[in-house]
Amino acid sequence: MPCYSIEGVVPVVDPTAYVHPTAVLIGDVIVGPGCYVGPLASLRGDFGRIVMKTGSNVQDTCVVHGFPLQDTVIEENGHIGHGAVLHSCIVRRDALVGMNAVVMDEAEVGEASFVAACAFVPAGMKIPPRSLVAGMPAKVKRELGDAEIAWKLEGTLTYHALARRCLASLVEVQPLTVVEADRPTVQRSSVRSLVDTKRNASAD
Template identity: 70%
Template structure:
């Protein structure tokens, strides 16, 4: 992976974490046990500190950064969707930030809360635990259901298993010229989109 020290400070990656080779880590970045960092993510600890605790996932093309002397903290099992931007904020345990959402400085996403896809969480906003925040700018819409929280836990567990799969089997390769007969499917687990989960429960 592209990994850079700056001013003598270099990133820390726990041996059980997986960082994709195209992700970039710079400076004061600490990645905890079982965490997953997806392709083309950028974690720039060249001003403030970035800490990912146990079991977090930061998916493809996410950007994490902060002002000098700030901490950007992701607590255990935080789940950050594709393309999200986190800047000097706190994501509490088991919270989810949806795809392409932006969470600004000194915002705090409470434990088990969801930030909807493409939402903009303004600086300093506190999203209560187990709440849904959505919109531009984001507003607190409602409390999350037990079904939604269970769906999130399953999705995060799927990424934690992906971490193990990547460490065990992912390797660079040349593509095949043609699809092989009876091409198998990957066993990625049973998690499905939330809309499908809700439909199945109706």
């Protein structure tokens, strides 16, 4: 992976974490046990510290950065969807930040809360635990139900497994020119979409 020190500060990656070779880590970045950092993610610890705690994930094309002397922290099992931007904020344990959402300076995403896709969480906003926020600017819409929180955990566990799968088997190759007759498939996840999860819960 492209990994750079600045002013003698070197990124730290736990041996059980997986960081994709195209992700970029700069300076004061700490990636904890069992974490996953996806392709083309940028974690720039050239001003403030960036901390990914155990089991958190930062997916494809995410940007994580911060102001001087301000940490950006993703707590245990924090789940950061494709293309999201985090800047000098805290994402508490078991929270989810949806795809292409932005969480700004000194904001706090409460434990087990969801930031909806494309939401803009303004500077200083404190999101209560177990809350769904959405919009530009983001507003609290309602409390999350147990089925939604369980769905999120199941999705995060698939990223724990993905980190292990990548450490065990992901290698750079040249593409084939034809499809093999007995072409294998990758492991299939049992995680359903949130829409399906809620539909099935209401049917029970």
